[in-house]
Structure formats: C-alpha cells, structure tokens
Amino acid sequence: MEILVSLKNLMCSLGTPLSVSFEIIGKEDTGGVWSDIFLESSRIMKEQHRDAGWAWKDALYRFRDQLPLSHTEVEALDNLGELLGKSDRISQETIIDMEKEKIALLEKKARELADTKGKLYRNLGPLTGAAMVILLI
Amino acid sequence: MTKDNPDTGIFYDLLDNYMPARIKAALLRLEPGRVKELEEIRLRGALPLMGVFAGYDRFIGADGQLFNGHEKALRVTEKELNELFYRLCDQSLYAYQEDIIRGFITLKGGHRAGVCGTVVYQGDRITGMRDISSVSIRLSRQLKGCAEAVFPSIIRNHRDVYNTLILSPPRCGKTTLLRDLCRLISQGTDFFSGLRTAVIDERSELAAMYRGIPQNDLGPRTDILDGCRKSEGIEMVLRGMAPHVIVVDELGGTRDAESVKLAWNAGVRLMATAHAFDLTDFRGRFGVGNLAHQEGFERIIVLGINNGKRWIRVMNTHGDELDFLVQGSGMPADFHRMYGLGTQNVGQAGREAACTLKTHGDPCQP
Helix, strand or coil, X not given: CHHHXXXXXXXXXXXXXXXXXXXXXHHCCCCXXXXXXXXXXXXXXXXXXXXXXXXXXXXXXXXHHHCCCCHHHHHHHCCCCCCCCCCCHHHHHHHHHHHHHHHHHHHHHHHHHHHHHHHHHHHHHHHHHHHHHHHHC | CCCCCHHHHHHHHHHHHHCCHHHHHHHXXXXXXXXXXXXXXXXXXXXXXXXXXXCCXXXXXXXXXXXXXXXXXXXXXXXXXXXXXXXXXXXXXXXXXXXXXXXXXXXXXXXXXXEEEEEEEECCEEEEEEEEEEEEEECCCCCCCCCCCCHHHHEEECCEECCEEXXXXXXXXXXXXXXXXXXXXXXXXXXXXXXXXXXXXXXXXXXXXXXXXXXXXXXXXXXXXXXXXXXXXXXXXXXXXXXXXXXXXXXXXXXXXXXXXXXXXXXXXXXXXXXXXXXXXXXXXXXCHHHHCCCCCCEEEEEEEEXXXXXXXXXXXXXXXXXXXXXXXXXXXXXXXXXXXXXXXXXXXXXXHCCCCCCXXXXXXX
C-alpha cells in the first residue's frame, strides 16, 4: 500500500516517467524482493523499451518463488502494471486508487484467513487436551 | 558512416531508442549520403514511410530505397505507430501530457516529435490526444561554429554584446544561428570573455531540454528556463538569475515587447529572433516592430538566399550594412545546406521563396 502511495506521488504529482519511478521505489527502503521486482521492471522498460504491464509481469514472474504470496495472490497482482502509463494523470490516479482497493481487499482476506486459522489453533489446544483426557479415561 | 560519426550518430541513437523493428530496419538501410541529408522522418498510420531530406521528400522502402511514388514504400501500421508513440513518451503518457497538448515531444538527443491524432477537449481546453495518426520526427543537428563569422559584428567590446535581433523567414536557420551565438557568448572566445546568459526556451528548440539536461550545447554560463512564455520568463530570470544576456526565440506579441523593454531597463542585453523578410518588414509588425527603432536593437542580422547562395547581412539600428557574408566567407558549409538545396542553383527565386522550400529540382534526380 505504501508503495502505491509513493508510486502515485511520483507519477501524478511529479510527472516522473514509469521507468524512473520504478527505479526510485526499488532503491528506496521498500525492502526485500519488492525492491528487486521494481528495479527489474525499470531495467526491462529501459533496455527492452517494453511497457509497464509487460515489464511488471515479467519481473513478477522472475521473482515469484521469493514472494511471500500464494499463487492466487500473485495472479491478482500480475496485471497491476497493465494500465500504467497509458493515460493522463487523472486517469492514472484513478487506476492506482483502484489497485489500492484491490490490495486492501487482498489484505482483508488474508487477515480473515489468519483470524480463522488463529481461532482454529486457539480452540485446538483445549480440544486436544479434552481428547487426551477422554482417551485416558 | 557509423554510430561514432557525430554527424550521423544521433540518427542511429534515435533508431535504437525509439523506432519499431521494421521501420528501424528500413531506415538502417538508407544510403549513408542520404542519412546525412535526412531532416525529418514522417510516419502516418496505414500510410507509407516518408523522409524529408535536404529540401525534398521521398517515400522509403523496406530496403531503404527512396521512391517518388508511394506504391513500393514501406507502410507503417497503426500498431507500429502506437508503439512508436508510447516509446516517444517513455511508456508514460501522463509524464508528457503537457508536451502532447502543445503538439510535440522533445526527445533525447534534442530531436522533436510532432504528433497528430484526435484532440480531446474538456470544456474549451485541450486536455489530450488519442488515436495518434501521424508522427513527424525532426532531427536535431546543432551546427557548432555557424555563428563564428558574425560574432565579431555583435560584440561591443571584449565583455559586452550589442542587443541583437536575427530576422528571416521560417526555416532559414535563425534558431540555429541564435543557438550558436548563445554558445559563443556564454563560452567566450579568444577575444571575448564569456557572459552569464539566460535562455527563455518557450518552444524547447534552443536547448532541447530532456529531463533537465540540455541536449544542445548553449555554453557553460547558460541558465535555461524551458517551456516558459517569453514575457513571463524574462521577468523570472531578471528576478532570480541576474543574467548579463537574455536569449529568446521568435518574438511576436505585445507582451513580448514589454518584457524586452523591461530587460533593457534592467541593463541586460537581449539576443532574439523574429519572423520577417527584412528590417522594414519587422518594423511594420504590431507590438514588436518598435523594438527595432532607435534605442532598441543595435544589431540586426538578416538571413536570406540569392541564386542558391545563402547570405547573412549585419546592420546597425539605422539599417546601415556593417557586414555581408556569403558562402565561402568562413561560414561552415553545413549552415548553407540547412533546409535547402545548398549550392544548387535555384534561380532568382525571390525573397519569399528564399527559405520556404519552394525549390525546384532534386539534387538526387538527374
């Protein structure tokens, strides 16, 4: 989410081209594999003259094994760059806002899943204890 | 004819950086002599690829051959045109939206790409362009040294210059001459100390700024205000940059004239260009005309062509001729080849035809 805010500022407020924006984000303290993905996207755009959609997808594919995300989550992210750079600033702002909403939804789902699993594990302790008691009796 | 050749290297860089594969391949097959003459590359959706050379245009085939007719020429597809357009914009349309609205994009290397398509309005304001239908890339070639012959005529002493106005019809080399004068003033010469110079580059033609870096050499003491209206820019640099000399291209409106006077009142020298056939023509212009009267510009440089030979006339404010330079008088040959047929005899074309490509014949055709 913070990355998208930075991207929005670079693109829509400063008018920085995407290849440069990706490079700046990659060099910032984004951290870990995300830095690599942004830097790789920037490199692909500059060297191969590809659009952001292609570069992002390619970079994501190269680093997919290092991502802390499920296959479905990666799929949901891989079209992030599809519409980037293809329109004016106002439209780009809308596109980034939509992506933010999409990621927020993914986060919410992940949190719900974690909560469900958390509840499961929380209940698992007493249940296992009870089962042991029953077995011993 | 390699990439290392400074004369043609910019052409190959342009191909590498922007052109779609098929078009790049065709342009790479152009004869080296033609590459030197190439001034513009014109691409239109579903239409043949065209090149504008030194004063004539031809359609270009897939094998780099030139044709008068378009039947055998390479046809540019809509997909290629879109690909080119996105490349010109660094795949970031939003970053170039102001340029697109102005109708052109300045490219790395100082080249300029004019674009046409469907204009998008919001209310009565142009907000963008879609469905790009044609792109015209004008190659930038800075002719360093082309002003050396006239430079002594415009300096007052070793550390001051006269207020100078360059006049000519379009495409005669005004901007090229002004650019080189700016470089000489800023850099200095054996007999002249360099001065702090500010350039108001309203149409991004003088410096050809690309992401804050001038693509043309305007000298080491030059500050550039890019994309700014002359009237506002002159005031801005007067306030902030304390220049000795201000350089502006294509004076036109009343507000420009007011700003020029403001600069003169501040003791700053001005180097400018304007569209006009001669001094009388300029003096008749509404708004800026009175700048060429007494107490105004002290040196007037008029560019023209006669019998196929280009000339430069330097006058004082009264119209008295101080210097007259023709080809062979020390000006680089390139200067005479610009946008015309060079030494080809084009006859008594008259002043209207001098620089407007009303030339007949083709140096490449018998």
